[in-house]
Amino acid sequence: MTAPDLQDAPANAKKRHRFDSVQTNRERFMKTNRMIAAAAVALMLGGATTTFAADPVKIGMITTLSTGAGYLGEDVRDGFLLAVAEEGGKLGGTDVEVLVEDDGRKPGNGKQIADKFLEKDKVEIMTGVIFSNITPVVVPLTMKAGVFYISPNSAPSIFAGEGCNEDYFVASWQNDSLHESAGVYANELGYKNAYILAPNYQAGKDSLAGFKRYFKGDIAGETYTKLGPTDYAAEIAKIRAANPDMVFHFLPGGMGINFLKQYSQAGLKDTYPLVVSTASMDERIMGAVKDAAVGVRSTSHWNLAQDNAANKKFVDGFKEAYGRNPTVYASQGYDTAKLIASALKATGGKVLDAKDEFRAALKKADFESVRGEFKFANNNHPINNWIGQVVEKDADGNIVNSIVEVVSPNHKDAYADKCALK
Amino acid sequence: MLLFFEQLLNGIQLGVFLFLIAAGLTLIFGIMGVINLAHGSLFMVGAYAAAAATEWTGSFALGIVIALIVSGLVGILMELVVMRRLYDRDHLDQVLATFGLILFANELMTILFGRTPLFLNVPAILNGAVEILPGVQYPLYRLAIIAMGILVALILYVIITKTRAGMLIRAGSTNRDMVAVLGVDIALMFTLLFGLGAVFAGFAGAMAGPLISVEVGMGEQQLILAFVVIVIGGIGSVRGALVGALLVGVVDTLGRAFLPDLLKLFMDPASADGIGAGLSSMSIYIVMAIVLVFKPSGLFPVAAAGR
Numbered sequence: 001m002t003a004p005d006l007q008d009a010p011a012n013a014k015k016r017h018r019f020d021s022v023q024t025n026r027e028r029f030m031k032t033n034r035m036i037a038a039a040a041v042a043l044m045l046g047g048a049t050t051t052f053a054a055d056p057v058k059i060g061m062i063t064t065l066s067t068g069a070g071y072l073g074e075d076v077r078d079g080f081l082l083a084v085a086e087e088g089g090k091l092g093g094t095d096v097e098v099l100v101e102d103d104g105r106k107p108g109n110g111k112q113i114a115d116k117f118l119e120k121d122k123v124e125i126m127t128g129v130i131f132s133n134i135t136p137v138v139v140p141l142t143m144k145a146g147v148f149y150i151s152p153n154s155a156p157s158i159f160a161g162e163g164c165n166e167d168y169f170v171a172s173w174q175n176d177s178l179h180e181s182a183g184v185y186a187n188e189l190g191y192k193n194a195y196i197l198a199p200n201y202q203a204g205k206d207s208l209a210g211f212k213r214y215f216k217g218d219i220a221g222e223t224y225t226k227l228g229p230t231d232y233a234a235e236i237a238k239i240r241a242a243n244p245d246m247v248f249h250f251l252p253g254g255m256g257i258n259f260l261k262q263y264s265q266a267g268l269k270d271t272y273p274l275v276v277s278t279a280s281m282d283e284r285i286m287g288a289v290k291d292a293a294v295g296v297r298s299t300s301h302w303n304l305a306q307d308n309a310a311n312k313k314f315v316d317g318f319k320e321a322y323g324r325n326p327t328v329y330a331s332q333g334y335d336t337a338k339l340i341a342s343a344l345k346a347t348g349g350k351v352l353d354a355k356d357e358f359r360a361a362l363k364k365a366d367f368e369s370v371r372g373e374f375k376f377a378n379n380n381h382p383i384n385n386w387i388g389q390v391v392e393k394d395a396d397g398n399i400v401n402s403i404v405e406v407v408s409p410n411h412k413d414a415y416a417d418k419c420a421l422k
Numbered sequence: 423m424l425l426f427f428e429q430l431l432n433g434i435q436l437g438v439f440l441f442l443i444a445a446g447l448t449l450i451f452g453i454m455g456v457i458n459l460a461h462g463s464l465f466m467v468g469a470y471a472a473a474a475a476t477e478w479t480g481s482f483a484l485g486i487v488i489a490l491i492v493s494g495l496v497g498i499l500m501e502l503v504v505m506r507r508l509y510d511r512d513h514l515d516q517v518l519a520t521f522g523l524i525l526f527a528n529e530l531m532t533i534l535f536g537r538t539p540l541f542l543n544v545p546a547i548l549n550g551a552v553e554i555l556p557g558v559q560y561p562l563y564r565l566a567i568i569a570m571g572i573l574v575a576l577i578l579y580v581i582i583t584k585t586r587a588g589m590l591i592r593a594g595s596t597n598r599d600m601v602a603v604l605g606v607d608i609a610l611m612f613t614l615l616f617g618l619g620a621v622f623a624g625f626a627g628a629m630a631g632p633l634i635s636v637e638v639g640m641g642e643q644q645l646i647l648a649f650v651v652i653v654i655g656g657i658g659s660v661r662g663a664l665v666g667a668l669l670v671g672v673v674d675t676l677g678r679a680f681l682p683d684l685l686k687l688f689m690d691p692a693s694a695d696g697i698g699a700g701l702s703s704m705s706i707y708i709v710m711a712i713v714l715v716f717k718p719s720g721l722f723p724v725a726a727a728g729r
Contacts, residue, residue: 066528068637071537200699222691223682224699230634230643231439233432233564234678241425257539257635265544265561265633267551288539288635324538 056095057344057351060117061128062110062138065102068254071284072130072329073102076152078322079314079333080127083341086317091337092345099123103134110134111141118145124351125150127336130329132156132175132203139168148351148358152336153329155381157206161415164379167355169362171336173301174381174413175203176210178277181299181386182248183214184408186275188388189297192217195244195272197235199255200224207250207277213414220244225251232262239272247272252279257288264292273297278389282327286391286399293391293399301384302331302371303403310338310368331370339374342367377412379419385409428558429679430672435564437671438571442629443644444651444663445578446622452658452724453595454612456505457513459520461623461648462641463527464500468493468624469631469640470531473542482545482632489628490621497620501613509612524642531638542631567629574622578660591615595658595724650706654713656720665721670706677702 061080063073077100084091084098099121103109110129117123118141126142126149129135135154142149148167155170186194194217198204208222221242223235239247251259256276263269269292278300286293304315304325314334318326326334339362346361347354365374365382377383386408389401447461471492476485504523508516543549544563551559582588594601594608602608627641634640651670655662682698689697713721 065537067639068539068635070532070638071539074537200696200703222695224695225678226699226703230630230640231432231436231675233435234429234675237425237428237432238679254539254635254637254640257637258633261543261635262561262633265549265551265563267559267561284538288541290541290543292543 056097057091057125057349058121058123059096059098059125059127059340060114060121060123061098061100062103062113062117062126062134063100063128064105064130064134065100067105069105069130069252071327072153072253073128075327075330076128076130076333076336079318079326079330079335080152080337081333082314082317082321082330083334083337085321087341092341092343092349094344094349096340096344100128103129103131105131105134107134107137110137114138114141118142118147123147125340127152127340129154132206133201135159139165143167146352146355148362150336150340150362152332154203156202157415160379160381160413161418162420164415164419164421166359166380166421169339169376169380170382171339172332172382173384174415175206176213176415177384177386177411177413178279178299179207179210179248179250180214180414181384181408181411182275182277183211184386184411185297185299185388186211186246186248187214187216188405188407189246189275191245191275193220193245194218194248194275195220195222195239195242195246196248197223197225197239198250199227201227204250211248215248217245230258232259236263236266236268240266240268244272247274249274249276250280253285256280256285260285260289260292260296264289269295275299278302278328281389281391281401282329283325283401284327286401290399291393294393296391297404298389298391298401299386299407300328300389301382301386302328303387303389303401305400305403306370306372308368308370308372311370311372314370335367335369335371335374338367338369339365377416378421379413379416380421381413381416383410383412386411424555424558425679427555428560429675431554431560432564432679433672433675434668435568435671436675437668438568439626439630440644440647440651440671441571441664441667442567442574442626443623444648444655444667445574445660446619446626447645447648448652448655448658448660448663449578449622450616450619451652453591454505454509454615455595456508457516457520458505458619459517459645460500460523460527461619462643462645463524464493464497464620464623465627465630465641465644466527466531466638467496468627469542469636470535470540470627471624472628472631473540473636474535476542477540485542486625486628489624493624493627494617494621497623498613498617500620501616505616506609506613528638535638537638539635539637542636544632563632567633570625570629574625575660575664582660587611647706650710652720654710654720656717656722656724658724659720659722662720662722662724669709673709674702674706677705681705 063076065073101113126147129138130153132154135156139149143165151170153172155174160174196208198207274296276298278298281296281298343358343361347357351358363376365376375383385406388404388407390404392402394400450458468489472485472489475488476482508519548563548566551561554560651666652663655666681702682695685694685698
């Protein structure tokens with residue numbers, strides 16, 4: 001109805017109105033008809049393609065793309081898709097279709113997406129979860145459906161020991177070992193007294209336990225913070241009062257950025273040096289705090305400057321494709337894809353039709369990892385060489401994370417012996 | 423004792439920072455009667471604008487000025503396009519619409535700036551720490567935030583109680599129709615008021631930028647605390663927001679600082695750490711519940727006749 005209609009006599013307006021609505025109905029009917037026709041054509045075409053080409057292997061990726069930790073999932077996804085793009089949409093010579101969905105760091109979302117991927121989309125491989133509060137929801141569902149799960153990041157202890165599973169693989173590290181290596185590095189640096197802090201949730205508690213398992217010195221103080229707080233003034237004052245040799249924390253993503261900014265403003269960065277794991281000191285954190293990161297030591301299984309052919313190809317390819325430096329998360333996404341590719345190549349593209357062969361091929365891990373050597377322990381978690389790094393300012397004024405030394409070679413996680421797998 | 427004093431100061435500083443966010447929220451919520459969940463998005467806009475402008479101009483002061491202008495303009499645009507349609511609607515409609523705005527703002531920031539947190543550091547002039555008491559070093563920038571908070575409180579006080587515009591704002595909040603009948607362009611007034619609230623949110627974001635990660639979704643974390651503050655203080659009362667913010671800041675900080683140690687007096691250390699951390703994150707909500715039991719409309723209830 002246009003405005004002049006309203007100025008007509010009421011009776012007239014009513015008549016017109018009815019006429020209008022009849023016309024709209026007819027239009028709507030025609031539109032519906034056209035839509036059905038289009039849908040039918042699309043269905044026909046769709047059916048045609050599936051008849052002639054082999055179905056691609058479907059890979060479901062549940063990851064965290066929103067919230068302050070969104071860049072973790074973004075990098076895992078981009079690293080994974082880079083490996084797929086290198087082969088022109090294939091992995092190991094087989095066509096793959098990667099379905100990506102955002103879990104928003106919420107276990108409930110993770111469950112919904114997992115149900116959809118497993119029941120509706122019929123994926124054959126699952127991957128992608130970043131946070132350890134979502135893994136315990138997604139992995140059992142995947143195992144129940146008889147589908148493979150290959151983790152590019154989170155690996156909580158419950159699936160590493162007695163709860164290990166032959167169809168569950170981890171391409172990154174076991175959660176604890178990430179922090180155990182920081183404990184080893186702290187010993188190496190000669191620190192006798194550490195203040196440790198982490199958010200008050202399962203992965204936070206695991207991190208402090210991991211650090212303490214290997215750190216030989218005393219604990220000057222231990223603090224659990226809220227998950228995702230923005231103000232650390234109270235904690236920083238407590239650190240100063242405790243007067244430790246060093247500080248270890250597990251504050252990944254935005255939390256680490258907040259802490260570092262405030263820690264360096266309080267002037268404590270050089271007085272109480274930080275030794276952390278790579279989760280609390282990645283390329284994006286360095287970019288967001290710049291000078292405040294200089295001098296921070298960390299341990300990682302991968303470094304941007306790691307000297308091997310696979311890593312060179314990965315770093316150059318990533319920079320060209322996305323215009324930024326890859327983080328450790330991107331390297332893990334890329335490795336996950338390469339691991340899957342090696343197994344697909346061995347089975348000629350079969351996954352659930354040849355589960356035993358696919359599983360055996362995964363376990364062999366016959367691929368060039370960007371971290372150098374890659375091998376699985378009996379519990380399908382990798383045995384990593386942990387390297388110590390320090391953040392420095394190079395001659396051009398760039399902030400770089402330099403390799404110092406290998407601090408914990410062939411580091412097997414603490415749970416492998418409890419796993420019944422061979 | 424020195425540690426206690428330092429933690430108290432940390433609490434006051436957190437409180438003042440919360441006041442910066444809550445001031446705009448309480449103005450909009452109390453006077454215009456709109457629940458604006460997107461207030462946190464305006465906070466984010468301010469921080470992003472400050473970070474981008476500081477990077478571009480090389481001056482933090484200029485970055486702040488640009489952040490104020492940008493967040494004010496975004497606020498006015500938001501009022502004209504969305505909020506204007508919500509005044510006569512149910513609170514639920516307002517919550518839905520402004521929640522939609524949060525999603526929209528977060529996605530837009532991701533498209534514009536990507537997911538990498540932006541860099542924004544303390545300006546050189548405010549870097550470093552000063553000795554406020556013998557043996558207590560305090561970061562200069564945090565002192566600057568306290569000063570800014572007091573300044574904002576004064577400005578708001580003067581605007582609302584001493585100026586003609588403030589008089590109209592107060593009148594408009596009590597009886598909107600009557601003010602309109604008297605010949606005041608109430609629609610324009612609300613647009614400007616919303617813009618003012620946005621400027622405060624943007625200012626808080628810009629000031630927070632050097633302290634916290636400038637990232638997508640940074641506003642939502644603050645928003646919850648800001649709502650606690652204005653509920654404690656009394657919705658619509660700027661004075662209430664100030665008192666509520668200080669209360670929340672001090673309780674939260676002292677809880678985090680001393681609760682675990684306090685519990686260790688009669689518990690084993692491991693569980694004291696866990697329970698202490700849990701209790702201290704609940705502390706502000708416990709305070710809110712206690713305040714609401716005795717003062718259901720907050721510490722400084724605003725008379726809301728005729729609405």
